[in-house]
Amino acid sequence: MAMASEAIVGDLTAFEQAVRTQSRPLYSLARSILGDRQEAEDAVQETMELAWRSWRSLRDPQRRTAWLRQICVRRCLRVKRRLFGLLPLSEHDRDPRPSPTADPDLDRAFYRLSRHQRAVIRLHYHDGYSLDECASLMGCRPGTARSHLARALASFRQELSHDE
Numbered sequence: 001m002a003m004a005s006e007a008i009v010g011d012l013t014a015f016e017q018a019v020r021t022q023s024r025p026l027y028s029l030a031r032s033i034l035g036d037r038q039e040a041e042d043a044v045q046e047t048m049e050l051a052w053r054s055w056r057s058l059r060d061p062q063r064r065t066a067w068l069r070q071i072c073v074r075r076c077l078r079v080k081r082r083l084f085g086l087l088p089l090s091e092h093d094r095d096p097r098p099s100p101t102a103d104p105d106l107d108r109a110f111y112r113l114s115r116h117q118r119a120v121i122r123l124h125y126h127d128g129y130s131l132d133e134c135a136s137l138m139g140c141r142p143g144t145a146r147s148h149l150a151r152a153l154a155s156f157r158q159e160l161s162h163d164e
Contacts, residue, residue: 015055018064019048026072032122033076035111043079047072070137073123077115077138109159117152120145 023044030040030047050071058067110118116138123134135145 011055014061014064015052018051018068022065022068023048026068029069029122029127030072030076032126033073033115033119034079039079040076043072043075047075050075066137070139073119073137074139077119105160106156109156112159113152113155114148116140116148117155120148121152124149
């Protein structure tokens with residue numbers, strides 16, 4: 001009985017540490033995918049709730065950060081799919097978005113991308129994941145992640161060439 005109690009305390013301590021160290025990076029990731037402050041906060045909270053439910057089942061504790069990121073990305077993609085029909089029609093109705101760059105034209109182009117395209121751009125270029133790792137985090141095949149990236153870059157080129 002005492003060993004079970006010690007294991008639970010150890011799990012709780014490790015989980016609290018993960019919440020302290022990973023909440024901010026997960027929020028930043030969620031906000032860049034969702035584009036909405038409140039939805040990003042909810043996504044991080046749901047990520048942590050889902051993680052706690054399966055915390056003890058993770059085989060490799062060294063992979064907890066990647067595992068949390070994967071849960072968060074997938075949660076954001078599901079949320080974005082659900083919210084798609086609820087998005088406001090007017091640009092003035094939207095929450096202010098964080099600026100991934102100092103270039104307003106690039107920011108506008110970024111937020112016109114699909115949720116999957118924004119996710120792969122963020123994961124690959126900002127967070128440094130390989131495209132195979134992006135695919136794993138997003139729950140898709142590597143070829144699909146490559147397609148999302150290629151379409152996003154083509155969209156950037158087209159959008160930015162119109163502004164010149």
